[in-house]
Amino acid sequence: MEKQHHFTGQDPLKQLLFKNIQAILQENPFVQSILPAFEQIMEFAQVIIEQLEESGQSPLVSCQCGCSYCCHSQVKIIPIEALLIYTYVKRTFNDIEISDLKKRILFFSNLTRGKTFEQRFSMKQALPCIFLKSEQCCIYQARPSICRSWNSLAQSACITAYNSKNSQAEIESSPARDYVYGSARELFEMITRQQALQAQTLHMHQAIDDCFNNPDPLTQWSRGIDIFHIRPRM
Template identity: 25%
Template sequence: MTENGRRESEAIRAHVAQTSPALQAFFQAELARAKEVLAGGSDAPSALGVNAGARVAQHLERLAVADAPACSPGCSWCCRGRAVEVLAPEAIAIAEFLAEARSADELAHLRVQLAEASQRARTLDVEQRWREQTPCFFLNAETAECSIYPVRPLVCRLHNSVDRDQCQRASADATQNTPVPRHAAFEILYGLAQSAIIVACLEAGLDARSLEITSAVDIALREPDAGARWARGERVFEPAATPSEPTPAPHMAHRAAQPGLVPTERLVASTNNVARNARKRERRARRNGK
């Protein structure tokens, strides 16, 4: 691990240490899973983000809320005006998904479009992107739905709103900086899962930088064995790296107790208790010879 990687890992761990014991336990469990994968576990590294997203979704299914996210199919306001940043495993997963879902001709055409989009993405600053409400490359213009939804990155999963009309107003007049109320639990849990993957990658000596999505997927599709090379420690995604560094999301934890929400601490704690009780029953059965 590089000195910069060590400092970033320590900063994320210190940030997580300021959250509740239940959230810390959730982070540690996600970190252990990510490290197992990177150490040669049964899953491929490209599954890191997708599997973490699925586990968080299971937690959130148990969440009873009065003000659940208002997001729904065709609602794409948060898919415009922002630079989507992904981690290398997520870019690899998206590339694999696209390669499997398209014919050779379709994939060749997509690669041309991706290359053009990645070149343009490098010319846009944050203000211009927001002012022009530039859509994500993977937003389907006809349906206003995400074309890579099953493998969308964690940063997209944690973006949400509890007021769809407010999202539309914010997008309709980008000069007003209209605030959008977001669901804290989604930000906290997906953010913790993302932070766990970042720490696991850093401590394995792998590139854990934030990558611009179109450039990263373009590289993953174009470069031979990009995923395997990244897993060996090669910085194959260098051209897609963004100036900003990944930011852990646990700083949102203080919002989890807002009115109408089951506190996120209770959400993960109850799930941890279920898993812990199941392990106790298994040990008891083994002792009794069952």
């Protein structure tokens, strides 16, 4: 029998999001509904953001297609996001694109293995995200919540940070995006834990590699099997 999910917090946004998630999860068995639930809630979060920005309650951001200074860092995701990205890749990439992606994962792994955060930061210009192609995200529709929430009010600040050796460079951003997408992600982490499934935060390139190395990652994960290998802390 599938486990019940519950949320007892007082945050009105999280209550609203949770109600919507629950409604989607009740439509089908968990394994069939969890990824559509994540996709639909991310779309719902985007509508909330657009309304806040159009009404002037949240500042407009400088982010636009083809701007990718922020896509040169190690992205951390939760298992649901890894499974959603993997499913999207399997559905939309051809054999050559999958082969290229596997090469980029290997390149990324070889270059970052055993490195400290500061060492990896200093290599950022040589380390584009595994999904960055021609300065565009090739999994845009399935990109993780951290990429949806990351934003800047001034592209010039991102360029300065990109060219800087300072890993703590400040970039002024819109808190609304962080709050809305972050709230959605927290709820999915909570639901995953309530379902007693693997829920740890993962490095994206490693998590996608783990999916490729499993014949049916979504089914196995949803049965409680630890399909993601937790590497030593870097």
